[in-house]
Amino acid sequence: MGLAKVEKVGILAHASLRSKLLSVLQEAGIVQVEEVDRSETGLGSTPADISELDHVLHRLKRGMDFLSQFEEKGLLDRIKARKPALSLQERGKVLKFDYFPVLDRLEKIEAEKSELLSHLKFVQKETEFLLTLAGLELPVSAFKSTNLIEVMVGSLPLSRREELAGLTEEMALWHEVIGSEKRVCFLILFVLKEDKDLIDEKLKEVEFLPLYLAEPILSKAEEGDRVRDIIEKNRREIGEKTKKIAELDNEEKKMVVYRDRLAELYDILHNEREKLSASRLLGETEKAVYIEGWVKSEDTPRLRSILARSAEECEVFTRPPLDGEDVPVILENPRPAEPFEVLTKLYGLPHRDSIDPTIPLAPFFFVFVGLCVSEAGYGLIMAILSLLYIRCAKPRGNALQFFRLLFLLGISNIILGTLVGGWFGFPIRQLLVIDALKDPLPFLVLALVLGFVQVCFGTLLSLIARLKKKNYVQAIFVQGGWLLLLPALVAYFLTKQTLWGILALAGASGIVFFASPRRNLLARFFGGLYSLYDISRYLGDVLSYSRLLALGMATSVIAMVVNTLSQTALGIPWVGWLFAALIFAGGHLFNLIISFLGGFVHSMRLQFVEFFTKFFQPGGKPFKPFKLENKFVEFV
Amino acid sequence: MDLGLTLAVLGGALAVALGGSGSAIGVGLAGQAAAGVMSEDPEKFGILLLLVALPGTQGIYGFLSTFLVLLKLGLTGATAVKPSVHQGWQIFVACLPVGITGLVSAIHQGKVCASGVYMVAKQPKDLAKPLVLAALVETYAVLGLLITILLLNSIKL
Structure with a gap:
């Protein structure tokens, strides 16, 4: 669970292998290349000029823009459009294509056209x-x-x-x-x-x-x-x-066939540019080249075998990161929890010493969104739509994770919506565990209990984090004190048994005597007493979870309103069914969007503000491997 | 119509009117900011929409509180309940939390969202942060709604 192990890797090779090595690393896409510390090692570097490639890329982009005005594609086409796949050999072939005549001609046509157009405007004004x-x-x-x-x-x-x-x-x-x-x-x-x-x-x-x-x-x-x-x-x-412009347009339209070629070229040259700019990071002597970077420990054997296969005369060293080093962070979670990494990334990656909050937050977020929306019908729609999108548009990376998250939230709503809400505003009474519209109190209690559990869980995680840092006193007496105090206090108020009261006092005394790090006993005591004041924060945090009830009820009431309105519309003669259907579809769509937005944002807030503040320490640097980047084509 | 029912209906009307006015101002503020940003960068429409829509929820909270009042009074069905003057006052007062918190919080949330829009314009990847900041303001409208619901629920007609 949590953060993947990362190692520093150094690759030493003969200078002739420089470009080849970079290509191999780029194809592999598992190493984040770092700048070699030249001050200590006395290595040099070759300057690389990327401005020429930048210029070509700019021209290619402009050429593509010129051509895309003649492309006719609907929204559906765009969703379904697959990027063309290019293998390594095909890429070589593409590079042989002489693109300059095409670009030159395109630019000339556009220049002529714009001149003609401005002249045309002038003559029209004059006329x-x-x-x-x-x-x-x-x-x-x-x-x-x-x-x-x-x-x-x-x-x-x-x-x-x-x-x-x-x-x-x-x-x-x-x-x-x-x-x-x-x-x-x-x-x-x-x-x-x-x-x-x-x-x-x-x-x-x-x-x-x-x-x-x-x-x-x-x-x-x-x-x-x-x-x-x-x-x-x-x-x-x-x-x-006008005729001349139409002719030029026609000629340009015929050149649309080159658009895909230009797109392929753009991606390939873009990666060449990346390679060139990465080559500035290397350390070099006359005969040798040294590449340094980060690699996931798990990938190290693969890296070694890839390098051994493609470049025999190179030496690979790895070592664990040193204490002061700024190690990039890679989240690593089991597949079901992976989509929830979206939330962690939105907040900021964990510091390398912190706990990855993805797994701890996953079940809570899953349940909270389900309670906030609490509408099984909407859940079903959301699940189906996100699944369809994943199947058809094949998103990747973060987008894929986000849609997988939406799918899970859909599932959560199907379950919780059936139990505490309904299907499109119609509750299934036999399956209903809590009917919030009749009696909201059980729902409120459920929300507060969930909040209490999450807040305590956050404190527990903080205890574990402090134990890991060998901060035993704080961990056991302060965090442990809270964990003893809070449940005991609740139990005492509910049962009024003295035993709970004593336990609560024991927890509180731990906080009072150990929360403040001062030596002076009196200052320490009052400092600790002041920390006890944090109990109001805990109270506020738990009460904050009552929003689950409010948001959950909001969805069901609006769904009900939509149904009532659509029923009223049925009474209109002749076209009543049409109005009813429109109100039903439009109203529920509106409610779906607004309640998922609210449910997502508020559940996220509960994680970020109430939960993360207890234990989470952000500030990690994302791992950015040196790899093939693609915009228009797929590299295979 | 007797006084009790009048008071109850007045309360319901206030809930939706106050919340709705607040939301209108809030969404307006955020919308202006978003339109400004989009004039430079039209592709941000999708993410900015989220921020603009956020202060709209207070209006919805007011609306649903009003609907609960209507349900309670039986005004949606055939047989209306006739509350006493006391009960009418109770319903009237029960509607105030959602109305007032909605009015004030929506305006301020609108301001936060407008600033959030500018933030997203410069840092498109930081969408989560302004959303959370806006949700911090909304908390109080949610609490107002919660109390209105609980109060309405506890009034026995």
Whole structure:
């Protein structure tokens, strides 16, 4: 139970084997490579440049992103999608594929496309603007001011037209309407240059906004072209560009076949990069190379045989970890308890000297979630769904453990839901041990008893941990004192027998006299008395477990509400059954999600806050073996 | 409708209204934070949803307390019970723990969850920690619910 034994391993080999050794270790995936201490040994190291590989990886990723916009995959496809499997030989073949032309072409297409698109946008904007002036019959080239006259185009609010007409009467100004929209009309104005300043001011007053034909438009206009002809030209250009983009899209779509290849390459090159960056950790001389790392003791023989097979001229040493060393932690639990490692990892791995809390918490967590949700129907659904997910999507590592945990929690709910809750809000009375809706007290007592047991169990584990650290006095008198005091106190209050009272006092005296480490007797006594105050914490901890009742009842009451509502809906004529079915399905789904969330989080809290604080010491460093990492393909 | 029944119904209404208001504020706070984070990183929707949903439970506790009151009064079925004025007051008061603790704790839980959302934005692997912190706040709503249930259960009509 608990933490796996880990050893330090050193591998010494001829320098020519450097790359091969790393490959072999990466394939094996059982050694966490550590940086060799060069200051003491005087070993050197070869610098490795990973920036080039990083650049290629970046390009590959971008290329894949370009291509994936053309892939059509539904959610179900994605869940069911298997990663392609690649063996060692196949990997070699993939590496021979010349990916640069593909990437070059892809990048060129994308660059061209983005240029075309931005140009297209520009031309569209321009056309939109020109459309407002489409009524202008003059050629654009005639649109120039002369010595005496200035030509202007612009917009005017329809409501101000009268005022403009007034202006034309009294000033050297001639205008014509060339088009209009909902609220504005567009005008062409001829103005005498002499009076321009004055006229400009007046025009401002009537909210005339001048529009200017920009240089790109003027340059497009040939001799005699009117605005309408330029619009026509622009439309033709838009058509051409759109066609060109579609062609490029088509070409890119045809390149989708390369996507898997690029994905394979990405994973393989990524691992090459990892290998290169691991090679910085080695210690080297001109002729020899030294690799150091951690390995699970259990894996040591396998490591030796693998190395012996692939590289004969290498020497392997192992030794147990030294006291000050930062040893990585590997959790090791029997299969049924394994899924509960998820919780331990969420809190933080145990310190190498601490107890692994996975097995102690497993039965409690199993029961608590069952009580918090206490709904057998939901349990069944959860169990089936998580099983299906595991079968279909084949998750790995932590995800697999999490879904296995969900499966177990489903089972727990099927059992406990039948005993204290119901099936979709319908209790099976013959099998019901506690009917919380009729009388919640037995459920409350059950919750508190479970809490008491877990809190005492936590104290017991703390006692064991202190014994292991040879802290006998604290272990026996203080932790032992609590273990004597707490049950005796409860028994005394329940039975009122003096015997229990005496036992409680005995436990308490152990705490009072030994909890404080001080030498001064008086200080020691009062310090101990103060520790006795912790009893309020124990009380609070146990009462905290009453949430099991509240959460459990919440689920059953809401399930009942859903059933009542759906029954009421049945009364609606004709479509009543449909509404009833919808309310039943939707309501129970909602309740399932919300109560599993609540049940999981609160049961987790009970482990972390009430249980772990008694004995658990986190702070372990996870074991990260140097291995093949895959995102898109499976290495076999 | 006589005074006893009115008081009892008022209590039930308060339970769901207070708890629901608290949850609405709490979920709102967390939701705003989550929307901000998702604007940078849309893929976090799944985990952030958990944190946003958490302050919603107080509303549910209020709701189910109200339902228990309705059950007790027989208002869901055909025959309603007519409580005396004293019994009406009793039911009214019994509803207060879940309502008030729900209102206050949901708002504060919302704040904790909002901060938790920012924490997950920076440390995506530490989802458990903000969840536990939020559950610490919720404890008091759970205790309020518990007492409301026990009180309602002990009132004999």
